[in-house]
Amino acid sequence: MTLPQHVVPSLAGVTRGVIVTVEGDEAHHAVVVRRLRVGEQVTLADGIGVIVTGVVSATSKRSFEVRVTAVDEVSEPAPSVTVVQALPKGDRGELAVEVLTEIGAARIVPWAATRSVAVWKGERAAKSHAKWQSTAREAAKQARRAWHPVVPPLATTADVLDMIRGAELAVVLHEDASEPLGAIALPDAGEILVVVGPEGGLTDEEVAGFVAEGAVAVRLGPEVLRTSTAGVAAVAALLSRTGRWG
CATH class of the missing domain: 2.40.240.20 (Hypothetical PUA domain-like; domain 1)
Incomplete structure (x- = not known):
């Protein structure tokens, strides 16, 4: 033990x-x-x-x-993985943060997508952000991680576009994409960015904007996963193809 x-x-x-x-x-x-x-x-x-x-x-x-x-x-794991997580409803946000932390995400960024049902404003935003941070901290301890994930404040779509431009590889999970996640070539270092949409899905404008900045729209498979589990499945699939899980 x-x-x-x-x-x-x-x-x-x-x-x-x-x-x-x-x-x-x-x-x-x-x-x-x-x-x-x-x-x-x-x-x-x-x-x-x-x-x-x-x-x-x-x-x-x-x-x-x-x-x-x-x-x-302990050296920082490479490549690092950042997950942009659209705000889920209820406590599913904490569930996503917990499991993303356990499998090794370096950053978990809450994002106010167009179709996000949950809304972070004012005092609620501060409390919700603090809860995500606390969840990540406790999950990192449980997983015995040397490098604990960062949970930045709520991001806008403009912020996400900036993150895509700075990433070594950015993928957008989209059920209508033709490119399978498993076919994407992965970098050995740098940052892999994974964008996860809300329950209602990404808008055409969001997908087009992300792709225009260099992101690749990908599908996980024939099933449609909930927003709280899609990011976890994607990160696990990516890490299984890197030296981090070798």
């Missing part, structure tokens, strides 16, 4: 024998809820490539200390 992971703001300069203190909600949940005890082994991650293993040397209700026994610096 792998060791539980806890997130800390920074592990810069940490070496064997150093004591690292974990504080706040992260520590409270570990000590009070999970009943972490002195002598247990844990891993700590900063979310940007450093994971340390250590032994718990002290605990309190809002903190615990870990004496580091090993330090592992």
Whole structure:
């Protein structure tokens, strides 16, 4: 069984024998809820490539200390995968974020597509964005990831066009596309961008705009997947053809 992971703001300069203190909600949940005890082994991650293993040397209700026994610096996975996820209705957004995190997405970008049923505005936007970020953080810990995904604020279609221009490869999932996802040549490095539309589908204008900027419209297969699962299926299909899953 792998060791539980806890997130800390920074592990810069940490070496064997150093004591690292974990504080706040992260520590409270570990000590009070999970009943972490002195002598247990844990891993700590900063979310940007450093994971340390250590032994718990002290605990309190809002903190615990870990004496580091090993330090592992992990290179960022390549190619990286960014998923532009149109806002689903209900809690399906968190479901998509959770599983995309578990399989290795580097960025999960919420997008206000034309036909998105859900709307993020004002206070709701802030709360929904925070929930996506929290979901990604917890899923990254569960998956024992060294690099945790970034969840930027809500993107507009103009923002998505900018992302397509900067990606090494951009694909748009579209049920009427003639090109199968499995036929697309993949880069060895850089960013792969996957655009996932809403429940109501992408508009013709959205697809045309994305393709005009260099994206490739692709289909996954004969089935029509829900927006919360289409991105997961696409990323899994892509990663299975890269060295990351080799």
